[in-house]
Amino acid sequence: MNTHMKSWFDVGSISDIPRRGARCVKTGTMTVAVFRTADDKVFALEDKCPHRNGPLSQGIVHDGCVTCPLHNWVISLETGRAQGADEGATLSFPVRLEGIASSCR
Amino acid sequence: MSREKLVVIGNGMAPGRMLEELFEKAPGLYDVTIFNAEPRVNYDRIMLSPVLSGEKAYEDIIIHGDDWYRDHGVTLHRGARVSGIDRVAKTVTAENGITVSYDRLVIATGSLPFIIPVPGHQLPGVLAYRDLDDVEKMLDIAKNKGKAIVIGAGLLGLEAAYGLKRQGMDVTVVHLMPTIMERQLDPAAAYLLEKALTERGINIITKADTKAILGTTRVEGVELKDGRILDGDMVVMAVGIRPASALAKEAGVAVNRGIVVDDGMMTSDPSIYALGECAEHRGTCYGLVAPLYESARVLADRLCGGSGEYGGSVVNTKLKVTGINLFSAGDFAEGDDREEIVLRDATAGVYKRLVLKNDRIIGAVLYGETADGPWYFDLMKRSVPVTEMRDTLIFGQSYQGGTTLDPRAAVAALPAEAEICGCNGVCKGKIVDTISAKGLTTLDDVRAHTKASASCGSCTGLVEQLMSITLGDAFNPHAVKPMCGCTDLGHSDVRRLIMAKQLKTIPAVMQELEWKTSCGCAKCRPALNYYLVCDWPDEYADDYQSRFINERVHANIQKDGTYSVVPRMWGGMTSSSELRAIADVVDKFEIPAVKVTGGQRIDMLGIRKEDLPAVWADLGKAGFVSGQAYAKGLRTVKTCVGTDWCRFGTQDSTGLGIRIEKFMWGSWTPAKLKMGVSGCPRNCAEATCKDIGVICVDSGFEIHFAGAAGLDIKGTEVLGLVKTEDEALEYIVALTQMYREQGHYLERIYKWAKRTGLDEIRRQIMTDTEKRQGYYERFVLSQKVAQVDPWSERVSGKDKHEFKPMSELKLEAAE
Ligand code: SRM
Ligand SMILES: Cc1cc2nc3c(=O)[nH]c(=O)nc-3n(C[C@H](O)[C@H](O)[C@H](O)COP(=O)(O)OP(=O)(O)OC[C@H]3O[C@@H](n4cnc5c(N)ncnc54)[C@H](O)[C@@H]3O)c2cc1C
Ligand code: SF4
Ligand code: FES
Numbered sequence: 001m002n003t004h005m006k007s008w009f010d011v012g013s014i015s016d017i018p019r020r021g022a023r024c025v026k027t028g029t030m031t032v033a034v035f036r037t038a039d040d041k042v043f044a045l046e047d048k049c050p051h052r053n054g055p056l057s058q059g060i061v062h063d064g065c066v067t068c069p070l071h072n073w074v075i076s077l078e079t080g081r082a083q084g085a086d087e088g089a090t091l092s093f094p095v096r097l098e099g100i101a102s103s104c105r
Numbered sequence: 106m107s108r109e110k111l112v113v114i115g116n117g118m119a120p121g122r123m124l125e126e127l128f129e130k131a132p133g134l135y136d137v138t139i140f141n142a143e144p145r146v147n148y149d150r151i152m153l154s155p156v157l158s159g160e161k162a163y164e165d166i167i168i169h170g171d172d173w174y175r176d177h178g179v180t181l182h183r184g185a186r187v188s189g190i191d192r193v194a195k196t197v198t199a200e201n202g203i204t205v206s207y208d209r210l211v212i213a214t215g216s217l218p219f220i221i222p223v224p225g226h227q228l229p230g231v232l233a234y235r236d237l238d239d240v241e242k243m244l245d246i247a248k249n250k251g252k253a254i255v256i257g258a259g260l261l262g263l264e265a266a267y268g269l270k271r272q273g274m275d276v277t278v279v280h281l282m283p284t285i286m287e288r289q290l291d292p293a294a295a296y297l298l299e300k301a302l303t304e305r306g307i308n309i310i311t312k313a314d315t316k317a318i319l320g321t322t323r324v325e326g327v328e329l330k331d332g333r334i335l336d337g338d339m340v341v342m343a344v345g346i347r348p349a350s351a352l353a354k355e356a357g358v359a360v361n362r363g364i365v366v367d368d369g370m371m372t373s374d375p376s377i378y379a380l381g382e383c384a385e386h387r388g389t390c391y392g393l394v395a396p397l398y399e400s401a402r403v404l405a406d407r408l409c410g411g412s413g414e415y416g417g418s419v420v421n422t423k424l425k426v427t428g429i430n431l432f433s434a435g436d437f438a439e440g441d442d443r444e445e446i447v448l449r450d451a452t453a454g455v456y457k458r459l460v461l462k463n464d465r466i467i468g469a470v471l472y473g474e475t476a477d478g479p480w481y482f483d484l485m486k487r488s489v490p491v492t493e494m495r496d497t498l499i500f501g502q503s504y505q506g507g508t509t510l511d512p513r514a515a516v517a518a519l520p521a522e523a524e525i526c527g528c529n530g531v532c533k534g535k536i537v538d539t540i541s542a543k544g545l546t547t548l549d550d551v552r553a554h555t556k557a558s559a560s561c562g563s564c565t566g567l568v569e570q571l572m573s574i575t576l577g578d579a580f581n582p583h584a585v586k587p588m589c590g591c592t593d594l595g596h597s598d599v600r601r602l603i604m605a606k607q608l609k610t611i612p613a614v615m616q617e618l619e620w621k622t623s624c625g626c627a628k629c630r631p632a633l634n635y636y637l638v639c640d641w642p643d644e645y646a647d648d649y650q651s652r653f654i655n656e657r658v659h660a661n662i663q664k665d666g667t668y669s670v671v672p673r674m675w676g677g678m679t680s681s682s683e684l685r686a687i688a689d690v691v692d693k694f695e696i697p698a699v700k701v702t703g704g705q706r707i708d709m710l711g712i713r714k715e716d717l718p719a720v721w722a723d724l725g726k727a728g729f730v731s732g733q734a735y736a737k738g739l740r741t742v743k744t745c746v747g748t749d750w751c752r753f754g755t756q757d758s759t760g761l762g763i764r765i766e767k768f769m770w771g772s773w774t775p776a777k778l779k780m781g782v783s784g785c786p787r788n789c790a791e792a793t794c795k796d797i798g799v800i801c802v803d804s805g806f807e808i809h810f811a812g813a814a815g816l817d818i819k820g821t822e823v824l825g826l827v828k829t830e831d832e833a834l835e836y837i838v839a840l841t842q843m844y845r846e847q848g849h850y851l852e853r854i855y856k857w858a859k860r861t862g863l864d865e866i867r868r869q870i871m872t873d874t875e876k877r878q879g880y881y882e883r884f885v886l887s888q889k890v891a892q893v894d895p896w897s898e899r900v901s902g903k904d905k906h907e908f909k910p911m912s913e914l915k916l917e918a919a920e
Pocket of ligand 4: 049050051052053054068069070071072073
């Protein structure tokens with residue numbers, strides 16, 4: 001995937017997402033979870049836990065991670081990678097803030 | 106080549122262990138046949154007491170399941186008592202006619218309980234305490250509550266008494282000697298034990314000699330030699346055991362008290378061995394498993410050609426009565442050549458006594474605090490001189506400093522095959538390897554993975570030492586278990602500090618208590634949120650983002666990301682209009698599954714998150730509110746039909762259940778809370794395995810608590826009896842509030858109660874009126890803010906963002 005193949009999409013305003021929470025963006029082919037941390041950083045991951053496809057958007061957000069609601073795997077918001085002893089990663093997408101939250105695919 | 110035939114008579118704990126060792130050392134060496142008089146597989150006999158008290162089920166105590174016999178090609182004849190051994194033909198014959206020939210024979214018939222031959226000893230209702238059949242007979246009689254008399258206050262008698270008491274019987278123990286358990290305890294410890302048992306409601310009569318058992322068609326009571334008459338529906342005789350050696354004797358094998366064996370466990374016939382309680386080794390017959398397991402290992406070795414020798418054992422005793430800690434080992438009689446060291450702590454109820462001779466421990470009695478038992482026992486068995494640590498010896502192992510005295514050195518020096526946990530037969534090597542391989546750091550983990558110290562727990566000290574040797578400083582057995590990786594504080598400390606420092610927000614807690622992470626984690630945040638909601642009901646605003654998804658969207662997440670919805674059906678009652686409304690909702694939203702739950706209500710599963718508010722709106726129109734099947738709060742109050750319909754009902758159990766549910770739903774609790782109200786002791790609402798339960802009786806309402814029927818199974822404890830429905834509600838509410846204020850997050854009532862002490866809870870709720878009313882009022886205050894139906898709130902727009910995606914991209918167009 002080359003950068004020039006991608007374009008940015010306007011997905012909404014940061015104020016739509018609760019702090020330490022997430023909202024979903026449906027793309028037609030997949031659901032992307034857009035997270036907002038306590039310090040207003042925004043990240044985007046495919047809404048699919050590497051373990052058994054749990055919806056990460058429904059998890060508890062803490063520091064730079066989200067805990068999956070199904071079996072408590074902890075996933076890094078930045079890399080999409082499972083933390084600790086668990087192995088696996090979900091897709092992650094760059095996000096740009098321009099007063100609005102944007103995600104790219 | 107045909108294999109040698111090994112026949113074993115008796116399928117108890119000793120031969121079970123011997124065969125395990127044998128199959129490990131030399132799999133397939135013998136063609137093995139076992140005869141068992143009991144109609145079952147090998148189970149953990151020492152765990153019969155927890156089965157009797159209801160703390161465990163038979164399934165939990167099976168040692169070898171059917172698979173084990175199949176996997177090792179063992180033929181097991183169940184319910185087949187061997188009636189004769191023909192040593193010339195080398196065959197054994199069972200009562201059911203099966204005859205099998207042997208090359209080598211192991212007699213492991215265990216012991217027979219001794220029944221005092223007083224008049225009436227054959228009446229139905231006079232029971233021994235030896236096997237599962239005995240336990241089942243006791244439980245059967247205990248169903249009708251009534252009175253039990255236990256003769257003999259030794260280990261078995263007291264465990265039986267405790268179990269029967271737990272089953273709701275009125276229990277009296279009669280004992281011949283002036284103090285109880287006199288073979289294991291000195292009078293001081295016996296006094297403390299007797300006091301503790303009496304406080305648990307068990308009557309103990311010492312210096313009481315049984316003259317006769319009374320009754321015509323079945324037991325009605327016991328007459329003592331001093332003329333006293335005790336009523337009883339059951340008599341349990343636990344006055345001692347005799348080695349079961351008759352079979353061997355008839356076959357002409359040398360028998361003294363038990364079947365005489367040499368150091369290789371061989372009897373007078375070189376093809377026949379004896380093992381377990383039926384054997385007599387160097388003049389001693391053992392009655393505890395640890396020594397039997399030692400000799401089992403020797404016999405296994407001999408059977409595969411080894412030359413192992415059994416040199417006899419020193420034994421120790423623990424009493425398996427929940428909440429009573431007692432350890433005794435060795436010889437603790439007084440004598441001129443002996444010294445003793447005694448420690449008493451009256452407030453803590455601790456008594457410790459060590460008996461020394463020639464600078465070595467020869468006896469130990471510990472009451473109240475027994476953690477150091479295994480350590481003393483080890484020093485005793487290895488005859489270690491204690492001169493240098495004499496001053497601090499009584500304080501236990503953790504007070505011993507210096508390298509030479511490091512008790513861990515002893516454990517470190519043990520060979521890998523040294524057995525650490527006698528109950529589960531786990532050796533040192535296995536524990537150490539598992540700790541390293543699996544990266545275990547807590548005792549609970551080690552128990553889960555190796556079973557070491559998971560049965561009677563007496564080897565916990567040793568297991569902790571092994572953990573400390575393997576993990577070094579990373580292991581500290583005395584450390585409080587921290588809430589999570591974000592803090593070193595445990596739940597109790599955090600709760601205490603929230604009140605003491607008047608902390609009222611999550612950031613305040615994290616700041617003041619020096620959290621190590623910036624905003625906590627998925628373990629501590631929900632816990633803190635709960636503590637704050639509970640402690641400051643009218644000031645603290647619930648932190649939505651610290652709640653688990655189910656509690657945020659008021660439905661239960663399913664494995665495919667859809668949700669399930671469970672409306673309340675108060676006390677399990679419903680109506681045609683409610684059912685019709687449910688049917689309509691199911692059709693309208695194409696809900697794929699509808700199920701009657703285990704909680705007397707209906708679950709609709711597989712609902713899309715986006716549909717939740719609309720589903721709730723329709724349900725709300727029919728009068729439904731959220732059943733909070735997701736909440737750490739009141740879930741269900743199961744009821745039975747009670748006086749409304751049932752011919753046995755004594756009170757309006759349905760009405761009371763509904764009243765409790767309507768009054769108590771709403772406020773969050775540390776973990777989920779489930780209740781039940783049964784209209785009579787037949788208990789059709791299963792109230793005696795709930796967090797809180799009520800059994801209605803003619804004279805009022807018996808309030809129960811601390812039951813469990815999930816990951817653990819445990820019958821409830823009785824809180825007390827109250828006369829009116831109003832009182833029942835008040836006491837239940839007060840109990841719930843006490844739990845709300847003290848429980849650790851995710852700790853069910855039975856675990857909290859165990860930590861807090863049943864008696865303390867009874868005292869505060871049943872006898873301390875002021876305390877009770879305080880709790881009641883604080884619950885009512887909390888309900889003011891908490892009793893808001895979360896569904897209707899969301900139907901009217903709250904948390905709208907939860908149920909809708911932020912945006913839907915038209916990607917095809919953009920690309
Ligand atoms: C629906 C139901 C099964 C059924 O089809 O009957 C059920 C379903 C679940 N139970 Fe249960 N339990 C249900 C009755 C029970 C019962 C029986 C009872 O309540 O009489 C028990 C044993 C009693 C008890 O509570 O301990 C029970 C013991 C558990 C446990 C073990 C709790 C424990 O501390 O031992 C869990 C796990 C937990 O809570 O951590 C659990 C967890 C669950 C969860 C929430 C698992 C999860 O986290 O997703 C299941 C949710 C499914 C759903 O979305 O509805 N469920 N669960 C029952 C709902 C009752 C209701 O009307 O609210
Ligand atoms: C309630 C209770 C609590 C106990 N608590 C403890 C404790 O806390 N700690 C401890 O160390 N010990 C405890 N013990 C003692 C311990 O259970 C025994 O020491 C141990 O079970 C003895 O093992 P065994 O193999 O010799 O005999 P058993 O386990 O008694 O097995 C003998 C088996 O042989 C069968 N049998 C007998 N005759 C025949 C025959 N002719 N043909 C076929 N089968 C026959 C019997 O039916 C029985 O199943 C307790 C015992 C009881 C009853
Ligand atoms: S027992 Fe309960 S938790 Fe387990 S699968 Fe069934 S519903 Fe789920
Ligand atoms: S699906 Fe996420 S932890 Fe299992």
